[in-house]
Amino acid sequence: MPIAVTDYTWKESELDLTIIIPLKGVKGSKADIFSTNQYIKVNYPPFLFEVHLFALVVEEKCTAKVGNGVIEFVLIKQEPGTWGRLNSEESKEKSVMVEKRREAIEHVQKTASEVVEQKAKKKKEEETFAIRQQMKLEEDERERIETIKQSERDKAERELEAWKEKKKKVRIQAQPPKSQPQTTKSSGERNVIFKSDKKGQSAPPPRKSGSIQVRFTPRVFPTAARESKAQEEEEWLTKQAAARRITKDKDNSNGDINERNPEFLKDKGVDFFRTGNYEAAINAFSEAIELNPNLPQLFSNRAACYLATDDNDKCINDCTRALELFYPVVPSNYMSRSKVFVRRGTAFANEEEYGLAVQDYEAAVKLVPDDDSLKEDCVRLRVAYENRCIR
Structure with missing residues (x-):
């Protein structure tokens, strides 16, 4: 009691x-x-x-x-x-107090459920906003590319018309002056006699016909080279080759189809990492990246493996690639970007690049300002960097 x-x-x-x-x-x-x-x-x-x-x-x-x-x-x-x-x-009254306790508990539960609903609604709105921003960026990029293509087409058309006009003028200037014919009638026939020039020479004979051999550079795409972008075409061909390789692997009945699934390989790599088998984890993430090089989580996870094996340079490269793929920067990917900054900052610190390490840790703190332990690590790293500069 x-x-x-x-x-x-x-x-x-x-x-x-x-x-x-x-x-x-x-x-x-x-x-x-x-x-x-x-x-x-x-x-x-x-x-x-x-x-x-x-x-x-x-x-x-x-x-x-x-x-x-x-x-x-x-x-x-x-x-x-x-x-x-x-x-x-x-x-x-005791009965009244019992009722008030019950009402208070129901009030707290209702308030907590409303908070959860508001958080879920806010998260959904942020995800919707991120999708719309991505769509807008893609639409702007398509419009920019189409504008450049149209400009190139207009320029090519103008150059073609100017070339035709130039050829036409050259052809007109190259033609000899026409002689005036004289006609006489004899025996019901009409004869055409051309006037000769002062030297008594007749008009030049017609030029002989001939053929011109034209060779075109072989291209995979039907568009002209001046209307295309080599980098974009190369990326498209690379993706098509990867897709054909995946299809070919699927047709091979001796293999396991799960081992050609990037998501399966990612989960497999995570399991290896948790057991401390970092080399196997790196192999699994690398296989997944070959199948789908556009998943930022694959580069982030492989960077963690490289960091665990003290391969700081490869860790830094993978973190940089992951940050490029975690774009645009929206609240839904703040936590993921923060983890990548911390891993890259740790790799920089291991390489004694303390200035770059402090920059990455400060970027991580800006994304997740409520993480007190991260703030403490950033402060310790900044103090170590300042002491090193003093010495």
Whole structure:
């Protein structure tokens, strides 16, 4: 049976009130505090403090401090005024207090569920926003490429028209002047006689016909070379080759189809990493990257393996690639980017590149400002860097 606390003190003003509850030698860490807008309960065995307030308070603005052998509540009143007493009239009856406890628990549960729903809604909105931003970036990139292509087409058309006009002028200038024919009629036939020039020479004969051999550079794409981008075409061909390789592997009935699935290989690599088999984990992540080089988690996980095996250069390269793939920077990938910054910063520190290491740790802290341990590591690294600069 708990012992009710009666030697508490309280005071009030027009706007707030303060309640001070003695801990009676019990450690503050053992105190279980439960409060709503009208009900407060503090349980620190074998003692129990419970009160049903005279009026409502603003739950979001109320605070509770534990220290110096007491628990101090500061409560903000919903409506200004003087209560004159702490407990409500109903708190004298035991059945009423039982009902108030039940209502307080239901109120807290309802509030907690609302908070969870709001967090889920916010997370969904952030994911939707990230998708829309990615779509907008892709649309802008397509429009930029199409604008460049159209500009190149217009330029090519203008150059072609100018070339045709130039050829036409050259051809006209190269043609000899036409001679005036003279006609005579004899025996019902019409003869055409051309005037000769001053030297008595006749007009030059027509040029002989011939053929021109034209050879075209072989291309995979149907578009002209001037309308294409070599880098984009090379990336497309690489992806097609990878897809054909995957299809060929799938047709091979002797292999395991799961070993050609990037997600399966990623999970397999994680299992190897957890057991300390870093070389096997690196092989699994490398196989997955060959199948799908656009998953940032694969580079991040392989970087962790390289860091564990003291291969700092490869760790730095994989972290840099992972940061390029974790784009655009949105709240949904803050935590993943923070981990990559920490791994790369640790690799830089191992290589005694403390300036770069401090930059990566500070970038990680900006993404996850609530991580106290990360802040402490960043401070220690900055102190070590400053001491090294002083020496």
